[in-house]
Amino acid sequence: MKDFAGTPGTVTGLVLRIAQFMFAAGCIASMATTTSFFNFTAFCYLVASMGLQVIWSLSLALMDAYALARNRVLHNSILVSLFVIGDWVTATLSLAAASASAGITVLYFHDIGGCTIIAECFKYQFAVALAFLSWLSAFTSSLIMFWLLAAG
Amino acid sequence: MKDFAGTPGTVTGLVLRIAQFMFAAGCIASMATTTSFFNFTAFCYLVASMGLQVIWSLSLALMDAYALARNRVLHNSILVSLFVIGDWVTATLSLAAASASAGITVLYFHDIGGCTIIAECFKYQFAVALAFLSWLSAFTSSLIMFWLLAAG
Numbered sequence: 001m002k003d004f005a006g007t008p009g010t011v012t013g014l015v016l017r018i019a020q021f022m023f024a025a026g027c028i029a030s031m032a033t034t035t036s037f038f039n040f041t042a043f044c045y046l047v048a049s050m051g052l053q054v055i056w057s058l059s060l061a062l063m064d065a066y067a068l069a070r071n072r073v074l075h076n077s078i079l080v081s082l083f084v085i086g087d088w089v090t091a092t093l094s095l096a097a098a099s100a101s102a103g104i105t106v107l108y109f110h111d112i113g114g115c116t117i118i119a120e121c122f123k124y125q126f127a128v129a130l131a132f133l134s135w136l137s138a139f140t141s142s143l144i145m146f147w148l149l150a151a152g
Numbered sequence: 153m154k155d156f157a158g159t160p161g162t163v164t165g166l167v168l169r170i171a172q173f174m175f176a177a178g179c180i181a182s183m184a185t186t187t188s189f190f191n192f193t194a195f196c197y198l199v200a201s202m203g204l205q206v207i208w209s210l211s212l213a214l215m216d217a218y219a220l221a222r223n224r225v226l227h228n229s230i231l232v233s234l235f236v237i238g239d240w241v242t243a244t245l246s247l248a249a250a251s252a253s254a255g256i257t258v259l260y261f262h263d264i265g266g267c268t269i270i271a272e273c274f275k276y277q278f279a280v281a282l283a284f285l286s287w288l289s290a291f292t293s294s295l296i297m298f299w300l301l302a303a304g
Contacts, residue, residue: 103255103256111192146302
């Protein structure tokens with residue numbers, strides 16, 4: 001299999017995984033410090049989806065770090081197929097969760113204009129922004145993985 | 153370039169484009185017959201995104217039909233790159249719009265429970281369901297296109 005930036009076991013790949021992990025963890029932290037996120041189905045879904053993203057990205061970051069440290073190559077087609085499926089599932093769930101939460105944030109803070117506690121609103125918006133950043137890095141990873149699989 | 157089910161100029165490709173077009177048009181029709189969708193930013197975004205999907209899918213369906221009728225092959229890399237970019241942009245926008253609208257539908261009809269006009273609620277939910285179906289077929293098309301480009 002070809003070797004290019006962002007594939008498993010490269011420094012760019014590791015950086016992408018760490019970025020996904022950091023953004024997703026930040027999103028969960030921002031949501032968890034609000035007092036009423038559990039009243040909104042979409043925000044609960046966002047936390048669940050970011051939790052999945054955290055677990056997935058952390059596992060793959062550790063695998064990348066191990067491959068880099070030991071100079072191992074992770075490019076066999078079964079492993080890459082697994083990465084592709086996992087990446088696509090987490091990226092799609094992240095985008096759906098981020099969009100659903102963004103829909104509600106816009107509804108509350110723009111359409112209705114009913115944001116009474118400024119600190120809370122800011123936290124919701126910050127969490128949504130971090131979720132989109134996490135999706136963006138996960139999407140980049142998933143495109144690279146898919147390209148790697150297809151290009152053989 | 154390889155020739156497999158769903159690539160431009162095949163019957164499966166044409167069926168996928170027609171499905172995208174029908175679902176997106178159905179979604180717009182369902183939204184447009186409600187009385188207050190323009191009060192919600194997410195629903196307006198859904199209509200705009202489905203409008204883009206309708207235009208894109210219809211153009212590509214016509215191109216597929218022309219290629220089928222005249223027995224032309226549409227597999228040159230510049231054309232496929234264009235299809236890949238267009239497909240990814242429309243598919244991502246569709247998923248984001250469908251999720252944002254789904255977030256609001258769930259908020260209104262489950263979390264708050266404030267659905268007073270049953271016919272309207274049903275139309276919103278139906279539009280969201282059609283948007284997800286449209287995204288699903290657009291996503292299939294975009295995966296096939298990306299595979300075609302990567303596999304060369």
